[in-house]
Amino acid sequence: AKFNPVVPEAAKDADFLMLGNLTPAIQIGVIKQMAKRPKLIVLDTMNFWMDSAWDDLMEVLTMIDVLTINDEEARQLSGKHSLVAAAKKILTMGPKYLVVKKGEHGALLFSKDEMFSAPAMPLESVFDPTGAGDTFAGGFIGYLAKQNDVTFEHLRTALIHGSALASFTVEKFGTQRLQDVTDAELKNRLMDFHNLVRFSL
Template structure:
């Protein structure tokens, strides 16, 4: 096991100007692991109900993802999210959120997971993120995600998680909320002071910024002509990033930059179909091909 992902496994009903899917596979651990599994051996820790089908299981296991940390609650229902996007993919409206079995989720890590060198703590209660961290005899390279809800409700615990993390993923809105700063550079400096030596601020179609050891990197997004469904793009970005980092086995500047671009590329594929439809059949060759195209789009000569 190279990388352990703890996060949500969900069924999503999603409506966009391009169509609708009902109770399709989703959740942060699902999107992230489908991306990381292209780069390294991945196990996920999560919880599902009886409506999580054998087809869902086969889809993930078919990608080599270890599901031994995926608890199934008899008689329970899987975390459910329903949302709608307007013509602007950045505007998303949540119609329903049913936590279901996720409400009482307590991560259970199989012994085989505890030797992993890399850990991605998806957007869950910071208390649970800390419990997971405590389980590892040797601290893995740790990345975490969070959201407005935890920033507001458990800022102290979240700060504890940040102090013990190497990498933090947030989007631009969360970075502003977390820091109280409107300007992204100021926000980044403020957040970096709390612990994570690598900060990734995702800006959707506008790319992403990396802040590490006082250095920075700006990754472009891969431009898409058709954004069918942006659900999971941020989690896929984190997955592509973490997969590339686990494969590189380093947090050196060059590796971080490449990981940013792999994250951007992976996320772009997610947006091209509903749910995990595009991601589920994606190959590392397709990732590499698009990486090269993005490199060509962003290249310019020194003065």
């Protein structure tokens, strides 16, 4: 209860802010320490805070741009079973974009007017899933920071980048595989995602 992270001076004017899954009060505290409003704030949260810190969660949702949660959490937060209906409701609570993570079934991205379905790469074996979610978040916002422009088109590709990087993380223990990934390997994995979903009409 006494944990109050201090944002280093050098990070206070960051344009892209990723808030990991801590108490909503701490997430609010971090946003308030920023010297200016970042171009993009992405927030991860979970069912535990919906049960124990609802008011703070509602407040922080009004301060952010992208919310990432899983499908069950989207249903709990909205009270709606259909993920389309859940997204509509959640997008009235503050965020402009919602990412619904579905584990081995991929992820959905919603804005008020658009929808994107990102696949998960079917894997023969998962060596160690630890860190896959954090890798996804890092790859997602990292891609957007590099584009320095937040559009739905870029968000689509950012989701694929996050998924591709996370697919490396699970191949070895901890960060081992991630530290070894080359640019060529990442490019190949991105092409694998493209081939996985492409079809002609």
